[in-house]
Amino acid sequence: MREVRKNEGSQMPNVSVVIPTYNCGQYIRQAIESALSQTYKGREIIVVDDGSSDNTYEIIKPYEESGSLRYIYQENRGLPGARNTGIQNAQGEFVVVLDADDELDERMISLCLEQVEKENTDWCVCDIIRVETYREDLRKEVYRAKLPQNNYKLAILADDFISRSAFFRKTSLYDIGLYHEDVQVRVDWEINIRLILAGKQFSYMPEPLYIYKLRSSSLVKTHAKKKFDYTLQLLKKHHKKLADMGDREIAQIYAQNLWRLARAYMAESRAFGAGIGCIVESMRYDFSMKRLIHPFYHHLIKRWANQDSATRELADR
16 A cells, blocks of 8 residues: 655644545546535545556546645555545544545535534434436435434344435544445445444434435446345344344344345345345244245235236227
8 A cells, every 4th residue: 555645734634535436537536526625624635546447546646746635545455445544544533435436515524513513423424415327317316314213223223224424533433443344335334333333323414415426337237236245244244143142123123134135136136046045044033924925925916916907908808
């Protein structure tokens, strides 16, 4: 790993924006500009190049030479490893994690910082704007965090109810051991689980301050299979461990997640072996006849409905 150059300036930044990148040369300029455009100026920008082979450095070089950001190059370690490198080199008390193909609203740092300091919390959750960049009409939609009324522990294990957590108190990330580099996909859900299980308190800023861009490459079936594999790894890492300690509620949540994952494996990736494995494990932790027969019942109802519709069409001729 080599660090090329540091920011110029005499004041120590209070917030560090960490931008991990891997072959995102065509997108990273917008991410950098959104960080530079923040209304809060007491910040630094750190770009961690995770072994890119495209024109990433050509895009970054003018910013680096002007002292607008710090540039760090390392051999490829994946997203969590690149984030960790940025955090470990951050000078700020707070860290913002920005993916290289996403953007920040210009008020993101100021609003999240204000909320965290006011409530004395460890991290900040905000809403997102989801942009489907692969569409000709560039579809945009606001996604709100669906915060439960109580028991965040059970809620975060059931599903990642947090739309986006990109603003952290740096010491809180160190307290839980930073990002775990064995989980390369579902990275945000994994760290959200550990933060909540560790009792770290979060603030919620009900504003769409993070702009998440969904590209066409995100929709490829091979990516879906990889996502499912890492989801299974995450479930075994956290849910299974807690279920094996005798927590009945978590065992039921583990089983429900496995069941949903089985359906995803088979429907979206045609990975029937993995899907059946998830079904067997689900039944072992929470046997449910209703859950077992529901897909078949649903299939029969749909089949009967189609047959009835076809009969009516024949009768109408």
